[in-house]
Amino acid sequence: MAKGNGDAERVEEVLGERLGRGIIAVGRPQPDTLLVTIEPGTVLAATQALLDDLGARFLVSVGTDRRPISGDFAVTHLFSLDQSHLYVVLECPVASENPEIDSITPLIPGAAWSEREIRDVVGVSTRGHPDPRRLLLPDDWPEGVYPLRRDFPYNERPPAAEGTRPAWVPTPEGASVVTLGPFFPVLEEPSNWRLFVEGETVVGCDYRGFYNHRGVEKLGDSVMTYNEIPYLAERICGICGFIHSTCYCQAVERAAGIEVPRRARYIRTMMLELERIHSHLLWLGIAGHILGFDTVLMQTWRIREPVMWLAEVITGNRKSYGMNTIGGVRRDVTEVTKARILEVLGPVEKESLAVRDAVVGDTTLHMRTKNVGILENAWARQVCVVGPPARGSGVRIDARIDHPYAAYDEVVPRLCAHDEGDIWARVLVRIEELLDSIRLVREAAAGLPDGPIVAEITEEIPSGRIGVSTVEAPRGEAVHYVLTGGDNRPWRWRVRAPTYPNLQAMPAMAAGGNIADIPITLGSLDPCFSCTERMETVDVRSRNVRVYSPAELLAMSRRSGRPGGGS
């Protein structure tokens, strides 16, 4: 990361010029992470500088309740300098008396949800936010109750507020509303889209999501330890569970400076790519299903099924593998399973190629996907779209290449991008990635080094450290941010799923389209609401358990059963 060093200095320099005394402190928690603490009043200037002078890409904003430690809140904006392989963490302390900070949404449309979420969960409001409606709490949630504040118990269910109505955008004149969801056949998950239509033409839409908000984070607040959270992270999303658990583990490992053995990194890479294979095949089928082309669904899922069986062989479960743990993986890939992997991949590759050849020339599919649901490159950048939707619009980002993790420094993926920005481009990106993933799994299997699969953790994870990790999920880049705490738990764990920014691009893609195009347009984002609507996390249950080596942990954990908690 020598390059990162030089660029970090440049960032410091630029920010120093722009902000002057606005900078409170500058730190380097990891070689590729720059932590800049600034006066909250200079947040707009800092953001402007990062965007204009350094070409930074916004990742996510995190709101943290630090009152028990330092008596204030913190709003942290994460940026990525993709070319420089550098994360920039912009931390703004916010006084607890009047928690308010300037909104950066006017500069970065993609920050809108992050900031709304901060208002919802920790109660730091944003000045100048163009759309300060409630984002993720239930409609009947009382005002002024902030679930992610430290003094809010994880299992408290405040009584419903009276007479609340969902905060819907007013219907444009002359249009009628067609509601999609919360229960809608092609949205596998609950979310409420209100399409404003004139005839079949969509003139606008409003999104009320977060029906899937389960309180993942706060749950950890009272129940989880560092080593339990991977299982929770996995259940943020059933399809890309391994991505989230990897991302979380990496964030903690980075914060704590744990070196993961190479074999574990390779195994993680293999699993990540296997997950991409089954996810992309799944998506192809679902896309076909949305278009009524059930044959595609049936055939791609038939091709996919052996991959699922393979997952069962390797991990013991078809999904929610339970493979990751801090410092490595739980199960090894033996020679036998390796042979099995290669055996399965052969037909998958052959049939995927056949599907590609068939689909690419199918003009009826083109009719439905070409020039439909167009996401302009400029807008994709503005709302910080990630993953295949971004790459389909010519935004050439891929976390595996920009911030290499696991074994991606040695098993190098190909960046698959198209410039058209329509649904078809996203289809092509995914098919190419699917084929590339098969290559990557083969390479990783071939190059699998010997050694341990999990690092011996000998020291307690220090508190107050931050770790930022990005992992390229099939849907795009997942971001996990961990602020370590005492008591064997993170103080704050923030997850940004890839769908979170991608969904924000949906209104622009929907407007002017046809009702019939909405499901496939939405589908082409490969949205994953459950990921999006998790809710950060974590603090640990009240008992004091340090992190030790697995053996020690084992011993410790026998100490006591957890009282209470019955059904």
Added chain:
Amino acid sequence: MLTSKLREALICLKAGRVTLPYPFAPHDPEPGFRGKVTIDADLCFGCGGCANVCEAGVILLTDSGQHTRVLEFFWRRCTYCGRCQEVCPEGAVKLSQEFQTATNDAADLYLRLEVFMGPCQRCGRCFPPPTPLERMKRTGFRADGEGGRA
């Protein structure tokens, strides 16, 4: 376009009919599959490690009387992560290969184990009497250690 349709048809026809005979013939999971939780009552000494690591809070520990510890598995919400199996020092808790657990009654998804045990008065740690004879010898210890073991 027509060639494309033909290709699609070809993929379909090449694959043939793949439907598995399940449920009319068994389709067992791969070895290593994490299924329904089972417990070997004889091996458990009631340490509660499993309850401690269970992320879904499936396992409830209550001490009833002086030498009975009750482990209740409300495994209807079990997430099959296998942590309990991992931490169990005696290998009493195991995830079986069983996945055919559908039922019409939520009460079926429940496992209750009453462990006969005696906690050490000094360290408060529970341990099982290794032999029936020893068990008989060790009656009379009380479960009043720290950690509020209920």
Added chain:
Amino acid sequence: MAMLEKACQKAFGKALWVYHANTGACNGCDIEVINVLTPYYDAERFGIKLVGSPRHADVLLVCGPVTRQVAPALQRLYDATPNPKLVFAIGSCATGGGCWFDTYSTLGGADKVIPVDFYVPGCPPRPEAILYGVAVSLGLAPKTVGAELLRQESVEELARGESIVGEVRP
């Protein structure tokens, strides 16, 4: 006429139309539910098919813990489905709330909001497990689980020579 009525009732189990409701699940179960319809498992063998409107449904497949936001909608969904109907709770979240059974923004399992007829635990349940659940509901297969009450012998019982270890209540 009465005969026809009876025939209609009999046909119920042979043509279950399924409406899939995700009430806050992580997608795992949802994907497995769809998987059940795909070639390897092919639930349509049993006349099961996925429908788009609750009015057409005979079975509600509920996946996921019921979140606070989705609960009223789930209740409405239940009311919008014509009788007779079955509710399947698919996956650990829907059967018991999963790892979020007691958080501030969920209400727990599906049976906290609507009556559930069949529970299919699993995280996620394998497609076979879902098929098995269907088979159980149709009476094609017996249920194999029951509440297990295990007990180690106490001193007194040992003395009496009694042991009830491993008894399974059906």
Added chain:
Amino acid sequence: MTSALLLQTCVLLLLGGALVSLACARNRALAGWVSVAFVAAACVPLARVVVNVFAGVAEGETVLLALPALPARLTVHVDALSAFFLVLTGVIALLSTLFSVRYMEHFEKDTVAKFYPVLLVFFASMVALLVVTDMLFFLVFWELMTLSSFFLVIFERERKDSQRAGLKYFVITHAATLCMIAGTLVLWRQAGSFSFAALQDSLGVLLAERAVVAHLVLFLFFVGFATKAGVLPMGDWLPDAHPAAPSGVSAALSGVLVKLGIYGLIRVFCSFLPVSAASDTWGVVLALAGTVSLFVGTLTALRQTDSKRLMAFHTIGQIGYICLGLGVGVACLRTSPTIAALALLGALFHAANHACFKACLFLGAGAVLHRTGERDMDRLGGLAASMPVTASSTTVAALSISGVPPFNGFTSKWLIVAACILGGLQHPLFLVLGLVGMFISLVTLASFLKVLGAVFMGARDESRSVKEVPLSMALPQVVLAALCVLLGVFPRLPLGVLRDAVASAVRIEVPGADALLGTGFGLGLTAGGLALAFWAPLVVVLALALGGALAYAIQRAGAAKVREVPVWTCGELDSAAAVRYPASSFYLPFKHAFAGIYPALHARVPQFPAALRRAFNVDTWLYRPVVRAVDGLARGVSRSHVGVPQVYLLWIAVGAVVVVAVMLALTR
């Protein structure tokens, strides 16, 4: 009593009614009921005349007045064709007057003094022009009819759109009248008389000697009558004028007034025009003009969201059907008289049917307007529950106009389309026209499903409480809807009568009803012993009833319980107003495809100097003197100031002189 006497009684009753209603115009309800009484009374002698005619009581022409100088004679003669149109006039006049009594309540500001008298004069003029057989008097009554209907159109004269509609109506119809005058003058020069018989002969002579002039004359008549009938492009006044008038009048305008254009066309092209190559040509022209208006009119109607405007465009479309049938009939007169007779039969039957369902639809739209104050269908919805009678009768009428079997619209369309296809065996062009007719029948269906879907079905707006209209408004709708069903299911009787009408109009021998329509209880068209087409509504209705009963038995087989539930909107609740699918949203992709078919002219209503405006103010020179004379009614007279058309009148007068001069020069 002779027909002439009966007709005089009828007209006098109507005129008397006009005076009496003017006298009691202060009391709105009284004026209304008086008008109804007089119209009803006038219908009695009218009915007698019609019965006489169809019973075959032969009467010659009766001369009531003669102007030897011209020479013109006010001759009265009722043949079967006139009788048929008299029936239409009588029925619609009675029902629309009845409807208007309560309907006029909601024009609180406007006095009925300018409504009922004018309406009755309007009816009288129509009756009169249908029975005269002298072209000069025909034109006089024609003008009277035009003027009286003009005043009805601009009834709400404060409204800008009423002004514009009135202006347009005035200008266009007078231009048309001018054409007719010009044509008449040419023939008059040749014949030296205004009597129909003389004009007919002179046209024959002209055709033989100076074909160009003859065709020019025919063209002038075609323009004149087609304008009144609402055939595009001349019928452009119609979509503005019909909605502008009060709904009862709209019904009368659409039900009868435009039919008189058809009457004129039949007189000219079936009676005057000899069966010759010229009739073949003009038949094709008529058919093409009809197809153009049905195509353009109906597709434009599809795009409307104003209920009355939509129906006005449909009038253009349906007149197109009539005109198509007429054209096919005229074109086939020479080559295949049977098909010609069928086509004309179809055209006339469609005219009758159109009078029923279109009047019913306008009354239905009026009822909705009366109760909700809305004509914009985007803002309406779910009225079926609160206005069941209106909803049912509108549904029947809508299905009729859309040609859904077994309602009456289907039977006449079936006749026209069958005639087109059978005629198409000789003139392949008619095949295409017939197909267009079938396609447009679907568009009509689409359009009226939109009306039903947007106004009567769909989400109810709970915030507005709407009641059903009173009996006097509901009854006319029910009667008309019942007529739609009866004429559809039992078409033999009306078609038998219409055969006589056709026979009296054309100059060829028309086969008997049995030879035309078959001998069965349904309709079976035969020609030369070959069975060509069949339609037996009774059988189909019976089969449908049996099939439906069986289906219902199946439906109840499982003894399913019925439960009323709220609409499923994916789990979230939404207000009915928000989720309602507005009329403008229906078939948008389809409408976009035909968006440019009816060019929209955005002409501004011209402003004129105040002095001119005053000078031509209708109220000052027409109403006020009359009204003042009748004690104290002046107060109610509107102070509005529409004067624009009168200026045009001036221009038209000048233009008329020029045209006549040119015509005379040509004929020399």
Added chain:
Amino acid sequence: MRTIVVVGLAVLNAAIALLLSPLLEGLMRKLKATIHSRIGPPVTQPYLDLLKLLGKEDLRTGRGFLYAAAPALTLGSVLVLATLVPMGAAPPLSFAGDIIVVLYVAAMSAVLVMLTGFGSASPYASVGSSREMMTLLTVEPVMAVALVVGAVKAGTLSTAGILAWQVEHGPSISMVIAGVAFLLALQAQAGKLPFDIPEADQEIMGGSLIEQSGPRLALFRWAMWAKQLVLAFLLVELFVPWPRVGILPFDLMLALVKVSLVLVVVALVDVVNPRLRIDQAMGYYLRVAFSSLAALAFAVIGM
């Protein structure tokens, strides 16, 4: 005597439409499943579906006589259509309706479905009905042209007349083109992909029928299956009636075999296509309609 024959044949036709249509639908599903590489439902599944639906609760969101009677009338109108269409013999009620009547009666069931959709006050149903109408607007002309070609060839509008003419004169260019056009129209009339736009489960959740449950849904579905069978009969009988031996059972069996083949083609097209958008479908059918005018031109010049 003649009356008895007519009534008997009419009942036979209606019975075929009513009782065999679920079986053919079942066959189509089986075929679809085979293409999907799976076993699929038993061929009798549609019967079970119907039976089950008949026993379910009847949920209603609309009111009024028409809304209540729509399902029965829809199925009834299809049964009427069946008696106007030849099935092995001349159409029993051909004296009551010619091809124009056939076209309009065929549209009647669609009208009732649309009215039900609008009547159920659901926005999705309205979108569905609107789409149904647009489909009808472009599909019916295709059918009309195809049938009119027959009328022009035979010189009569009578279905029986056209059938007799076609049996006598054998195949001709214009009738082949018209038959193909009719087959294309059948795809949309049967509500199969790529033209199941009005139903579109994934977009508008069943369209016009979203609010229909239990017996009402059963009747609508049944009517749809029966209609696709009846129209397939119309296709094979009017455009490919040969060979014809004049013995009813034989001709009927032969026609049934041909109908099954036609429906197999429909199912095959269904299974390898995604759903089109309504504007694309309309454009497609408009093109078909205009191309089929060529058949009309051929017919006029006697080819």
